[in-house]
Amino acid sequence: MSLLRELYQEVILDHNKAPRNFRRMENATRRVDGYNPLCGDHYTVYVKLENDRIVDVSFEGAGCAISKASASVMSTLVKGRTINEAEELFHNFHRLVMGEKEGEDDIEKLGKLAAFAGVSEFPARVKCASLAWHTLHAAVKSDTATVSTE
Amino acid sequence: MTTEPATVAAPSFHDILRIAGCRHHFPLLRQLVNGKPLVYFDNAATSQKPQVVIDAMVKYYETENSNIHRGVHYLSERATQAYERVRAKVKAFVNAEDQREIIFVRGTTEAINLVAHSFGKIHVHPGDEILVSAMEHHSNIVPWQILCEERDATLKVIPMNDRGELLMDEYERLLSDRTRIVAVTHVSNALGTINPVKDIVAKAHARGIPVLVDGAQAVPHMHVDVRDLDCDFYAFSAHKMFGPTGVGILYGKRRWLEAMPPYQGGGDMIKSVTFEKTIYNDLPYKFEAGTPNIGGGIGLGAAIDYLHELDLGGVQQLEHDLLAYATEKILTIPGVRIIGTAAQKAAVLSFTMEGIHPHDIGTILDVEGVAIRTGHHCAQPVMQFFGVPATARASFAFYNTKEEVDAFIKALHKVIEVLG
Numbered sequence A: 001m002s003l004l005r006e007l008y009q010e011v012i013l014d015h016n017k018a019p020r021n022f023r024r025m026e027n028a029t030r031r032v033d034g035y036n037p038l039c040g041d042h043y044t045v046y047v048k049l050e051n052d053r054i055v056d057v058s059f060e061g062a063g064c065a066i067s068k069a070s071a072s073v074m075s076t077l078v079k080g081r082t083i084n085e086a087e088e089l090f091h092n093f094h095r096l097v098m099g100e101k102e103g104e105d106d107i108e109k110l111g112k113l114a115a116f117a118g119v120s121e122f123p124a125r126v127k128c129a130s131l132a133w134h135t136l137h138a139a140v141k142s143d144t145a146t147v148s149t150e
Numbered sequence B: 001m002t003t004e005p006a007t008v009a010a011p012s013f014h015d016i017l018r019i020a021g022c023r024h025h026f027p028l029l030r031q032l033v034n035g036k037p038l039v040y041f042d043n044a045a046t047s048q049k050p051q052v053v054i055d056a057m058v059k060y061y062e063t064e065n066s067n068i069h070r071g072v073h074y075l076s077e078r079a080t081q082a083y084e085r086v087r088a089k090v091k092a093f094v095n096a097e098d099q100r101e102i103i104f105v106r107g108t109t110e111a112i113n114l115v116a117h118s119f120g121k122i123h124v125h126p127g128d129e130i131l132v133s134a135m136e137h138h139s140n141i142v143p144w145q146i147l148c149e150e151r152d153a154t155l156k157v158i159p160m161n162d163r164g165e166l167l168m169d170e171y172e173r174l175l176s177d178r179t180r181i182v183a184v185t186h187v188s189n190a191l192g193t194i195n196p197v198k199d200i201v202a203k204a205h206a207r208g209i210p211v212l213v214d215g216a217q218a219v220p221h222m223h224v225d226v227r228d229l230d231c232d233f234y235a236f237s238a239h240k241m242f243g244p245t246g247v248g249i250l251y252g253k254r255r256w257l258e259a260m261p262p263y264q265g266g267g268d269m270i271k272s273v274t275f276e277k278t279i280y281n282d283l284p285y286k287f288e289a290g291t292p293n294i295g296g297g298i299g300l301g302a303a304i305d306y307l308h309e310l311d312l313g314g315v316q317q318l319e320h321d322l323l324a325y326a327t328e329k330i331l332t333i334p335g336v337r338i339i340g341t342a343a344q345k346a347a348v349l350s351f352t353m354e355g356i357h358p359h360d361i362g363t364i365l366d367v368e369g370v371a372i373r374t375g376h377h378c379a380q381p382v383m384q385f386f387g388v389p390a391t392a393r394a395s396f397a398f399y400n401t402k403e404e405v406d407a408f409i410k411a412l413h414k415v416i417e418v419l420g
């Protein structure tokens, strides 16, 4: 059970059951679809940008507990941040789920993201955890309308 | 003569016990996964291999390995004979009329691509129609789509009902003067449905239309008699019938195969080559360009011998009992919906759990040592039809046990405990 509890931590279960910022956004600056063809996870991420600041972010769609919780936690963390700060969070998150060791400081910096540390034990789930982040990255950095994890 | 399950003599209790006892022939099954005894319920993706198949391949590489149809030396002769003996075994296994009707390919996918390409080249023209069913694996959809695009033809789809059974009246209505070929699966990998292929073939033949049957999920579970079915093409993969990966079979009636142009060019498929003109080899070699998977072919031969001794009638009965047991047990779990409830079903149990994504089910089961498949099962149109992004699928083989089903059900309760 402990391995499972490490993956499905309370934070993840909570955000899966009651995802935050789970809504459509009418006046979004950018809207990007993210798709994981392997398991059919499908989300749309909306961002509202003012200069280089993410003043609002939301998402809708369907997928597994890991991908949905990840999208939800992400939305709470990047709201109000600059694009560069969001990109740095993505970088840290990516290292975390890939199992690249973090120092004490880094863990501290990760905050709520640390709940996804268990994902690194489940290589098949890394794509689930990072789908929303890849989609956000596309929304703030490029002009594609769809990203796929394949 | 018929292959309908109802008319096959019921296997005795003794036979069933004997078959169940064959589990120990599969070395891979004796392992722990995450500290739990492995429960392998992903047989529709690929089956495990008995020791005799592994041994036959090792022995081939240790004592006979050589290229075939090419050398005059001792080893080449032996390898050629061994490989051609497998062709004879396959012929008997599916009851083909003639050994030349058995083409070695890489698997079901390549077999279907071969027919789409070579048959399509001479028989499919602009405005023509190709008929597939709503429950096909991508490998029996995409090759036909490519052909339709190239030839300006149209792909038509036989619909199904919400149990996952083909609508035979609709099927008959869809057969038209423009239909050039019907391509249907014998057993659905996503739903378990056993299609009435004999009837499907008869109805197409009444209008002079040939039929390709995708037998990937049928051959490991039941007697297949291509002459009784009267199908024109039958495709299957060794790796789903306890043989190795990388080898499969296309059966085709000689009169079609003779007229079809080659699929690929290269060695073995020619009689003579000059820069001006090449004369193609006779059947079956015309369709077998290049050095084939000889070791894999030897493994397939051993798998056929193994299935012969096992007795597929008994296998079918045993798997039927397992499926019935698992179906009854899983329906006691709240929120479970079975996808695919056809009256005629093979040992496939596709399901969803309310509010829980199949991917999460798969991960939790894996931690409990239970291997199932989750996702769209290479049948995205089936998922769309049932309005689900994916399903969880347990698929059984004769070596699975009721105790394993119990472990599976227990693991599903754990899923609810963790995520419910």
Ligand SMILES: Cc1ncc(COP(=O)(O)O)c(C=O)c1O
Pocket: B044, B045, B106, B107, B108, B109, B110, B137, B139, B140, B185, B187, B188, B189, B214, B216, B217, B237, B378
């Ligand atoms: C019904 C069906 N058709 C075709 C295939 C493709 O077989 P292969 O991948 O061995 O070519 C499969 C296997 O996944 C299948 O289940």
